[in-house]
Amino acid sequence: MSFTIPNMTVEDGQKVAGILQSRLEALTDLHLTLKHVHWNVVGPHFIAVHEMLDPQVDAVRLMADQVAERIAALGSEPIGVPGALVKNRSWDDYSINRAGAIEHLAALNLVYDGVVGDHRTAIKDTEEPDPVTQDMLIGQSAQLEQFQWFIRAHLERSSGDLVSAGEIHETSAAGSVPADYDPA
Numbered sequence: 001m002s003f004t005i006p007n008m009t010v011e012d013g014q015k016v017a018g019i020l021q022s023r024l025e026a027l028t029d030l031h032l033t034l035k036h037v038h039w040n041v042v043g044p045h046f047i048a049v050h051e052m053l054d055p056q057v058d059a060v061r062l063m064a065d066q067v068a069e070r071i072a073a074l075g076s077e078p079i080g081v082p083g084a085l086v087k088n089r090s091w092d093d094y095s096i097n098r099a100g101a102i103e104h105l106a107a108l109n110l111v112y113d114g115v116v117g118d119h120r121t122a123i124k125d126t127e128e129p130d131p132v133t134q135d136m137l138i139g140q141s142a143q144l145e146q147f148q149w150f151i152r153a154h155l156e157r158s159s160g161d162l163v164s165a166g167e168i169h170e171t172s173a174a175g176s177v178p179a180d181y182d183p184a
């Protein structure tokens with residue numbers, strides 16, 4: 001990298017681009033996973049969840065585009081190919097195929113835990129070197145955190161407990177939903 005944003009050091013530009021590359025991979029993985037769920041959801045809540053997910057796919061794709069273009073603006077090269085994503089990521093493919101809506105949402109809630117948490121870390125780590133990148137990540141986090149609420153609200157009882165509380169793996173979170181689960 002030989003140049004970056006004026007008044008930033010090349011070293012800081014490189015550091016921020018590296019943080020953004022991992023956000024690009026997480027967002028790309030997320031919008032593909034959301035489509036996978038959109039296609040595989042079945043059962044009585046099918047249409048609500050199927051239709052809820054498409055605006056999330058569109059918004060997350062726009063976030064990935066924003067992040068990739070910021071990497072380029074910083075003077076680095078955004079890597080958008082799937083092989084690099086799979087090689088660099090620290091998580092496995094989403095593990096559930098055809099399944100009921102609430103089962104998928106219990107698993108997706110964990111997917112959002114990862115993306116939202118890592119966005120929060122990136123916000124902290126970009127504060128000093130690049131407040132413009134930080135501002136972009138803050139705007140994205142507001143949307144991502146709202147989307148996680150949409151997911152989580154389906155899992156929430158009127159007592160405030162989550163049906164999948166305490167589960168940390170996608171398959172066990174999905175498996176924790178009782179067959180006769182009534183959201184209220």
Ligand SMILES: [Fe+2]
Binds near residue numbers: 038
């Ligand atoms: Fe569709």
